[in-house]
Amino acid sequence: MAVENKSDGDIQIIVMTGRLDSSSAGEAESNVKRVLDLGATKLLVDMSDLAYISSAGLRVVLIAAKSLHKAGGAMAICGMSPSVREVFEMTGFLKILQVFDTETEAKAALA
Secondary structure, eight states: OEEEEEEETTEEEEEEEEEESTTTHHHHHHHHHHHHHTTOOEEEEEEEEEEEEOHHHHHHHHHHHHHHHHTTOEEEEEOOOHHHHHHHHHHTHHHHSEEESSHHHHHHHHO
16 A cells, blocks of 8 residues: 655645555554644545555544544545445445545535
8 A cells, every 4th residue: 555645735635545454554544643743634535546445444544533523623535436435335434424526525625
């Protein structure tokens, strides 16, 4: 898995590529923690190039969402493939997280 960090104004963007599973969740969690420790309050997670997510990956997403909520911030996710979206749907995460088709929609929700 590869993780790229970028920003657009006050929105921090994490782009995830590949597979977010037990072997890569630690790295992804450390990356999210670094971004949040730097004071990010608006986080966009771009999953356009994420091919797979496991329960370990879902845990990383949930930790980020909870941390941001505690800090008064917000998180949005965009670009899920059908297979990743199915995992989010089956676990009920689509009901508790802000999920959008495009980065533009996600940024608008965080603005």
